[in-house]
């Protein structure tokens with residue numbers, strides 16, 4: 001008899017609140033974190049945050065800090081070397097999305113517990129078991145360590161640059177499309193579709209839409225909503241065992257642009273624009289998405305990002321090849337140049 005197994009990975013504990021980093025020592029104690037500890041930080045983590053964390057860590061015993069500059073495979077290798085010398089029992093990732101990605105991936109390679117302490121709510125990688133690493137030969141996320149715990153201090157997250165917060169909103173709004181793609185694939189290819197998981201991802205997107213309406217009035221509340229949305233998106237991926245509920249054609253477009261013009265924009269910005277276009281193709285309310293992004297000052301056109309029209313069109317024509325096993329509205333053959341140009345124009349993404 002064939003056994004079907006479905007493994008759900010979830011964080012053991014999630015701490016969310018204002019100013020909670022000052023309680024880090026208590027949390028680490030509750031989580032039975034023991035030395036040696038490798039702390040991975042990024043270049044933009046403010047000193048005040050590092051000081052707070054160092055205070056919380058100083059009774060732990062043996063630990064080392066390593067700062068990463070980007071989420072490249074070279075940085076992964078460098079951190080991995082350092083980790084092998086220290087032989088840590090825990091890896092703490094403290095920083096933005098890229099820092100967390102490197103920490104999480106190294107923890108996965110060494111099979112060490114990983115704790116995520118994000119300082120920017122820029123994408124749902126801060127809460128998921130997948131990482132985006134440049135130079136591995138594929139533009140999509142790879143399996144990494146599910147965070148053993150997430151410690152999300154809203155004071156810290158809401159003082160991140162607004163552009164990063166907006167990117168997190170864009171990444172999360174993308175779930176509206178991702179879930180559509182997933183449902184479509186299940187109908188056409190018989191792929192497993194988890195209703196509960198899909199609802200969770202959709203709920204994240206709805207919260208992100210709400211964020212766009214309140215962020216100018218109440219930044220902190222909006223960021224706390226966004227953070228919870230990012231967490232439930234990470235949980236949805238853990239439940240599905242893949243990024244499927246959180247990543248569809250809108251992400252394929254984002255990855256394609258990134259491939260054609262690396263570092264032109266933030267991941268969540270490209271996902272936001274991809275969501276406008278793919279919502280249009282799905283025949284759902286793409287204007288609502290565009291207006292929501294507009295409202296918060298997130299980019300809705302290629303021009304705003306300095307991306308030429310032909311890069312957008314080319315990206316749309318190759319998006320379906322990025323991850324061929326992931327069926328989306330783009331189908332097996334993708335868009336022709338002229339249809340890609342038309343959808344990009346109709347949605348105002350290109351002029």
Ligand SMILES: [Zn+2]
Pocket residue numbers: 123124171247251267271
């Ligand atoms: Zn994403």
